[in-house]
Amino acid sequence: MVLPPRQADAPSARQVVAAFRAAGLKATNPRDRSVECGPDGLGLGCSELVVTDGVAVYVFPDESSAGDIAEVWNESAYRSGTVVLNYLDAPTPRADRPRYEKVLAGLH
Secondary structure (H helix, E strand, O other), X not given: OOOOOOOOOOOOXXXXXXXXXXXXXXXXXXXXXXXXXXXXXXXXXXXXXXXXOOOEEEEOOOHXXXXXXXXXXXXXXXXXXXXXEEOOOOOOOXXXXXXXXXXXXXXX
């Protein structure tokens, strides 16, 4: 299966997780689930997906796709460029989310 490539200037999902850890944020037990981006998985059309115990990091091939899915996920998501953080299945307290979002914004 071939997934759409991420933009060259966009951080990879693994880079985002590493930045979270470097900032002292919870990003334990990272699992590469990029296979779920394709039609045999969730079919979201993402380029990369790394899930941690605290947050899921999706990287999309373009900002339009990222914006569309962030809109669907609404308050359970945060988008910066082509990267979408999804808190839906993560136990990240709402009060901690701005710290993740600030680290992500700093990567662009």
